[in-house]
Amino acid sequence: MASVTIRNIDDRLKQRLRVRAATHGRSMEDEARDILKMVLSQQETSAGSLAGAIRARMQPLGGVELEIPSREPIRDAPDFSAL
Structure with a gap:
């Protein structure tokens, strides 16, 4: 399994994660893992084209x-034979 380190998390966000983890009776790491799994699984099921979104x-x-602007006729190709 891979490891991820997240730096510069807002103190309020960290506190909310700590409280949420305590409410569910698990560590902050387990809670963060569960949140990531839940959010990313939702996005996979609703994935469509960017244009559709x-x-x-x-x-x-x-x-x-x-x-819609009118189109002009194609210009003649330049003549490079003199070079």
Whole structure:
């Protein structure tokens, strides 16, 4: 099994983890492991495309109609024969 060290945790966050671990009758390490397992397993089941996630988040805000610019004809290729 791999080990992970987490530095610079906010004191309030650490205190909340300590209280939550005590409430469940386990160590802070066990509690953190369980939280990570729970959160990451939820994300795996709801994983979809990034575009779908963005669309779902923005859909309640409504759409925006953008003007499509007109296209110009393709330019002629440059002539490099004189070089």
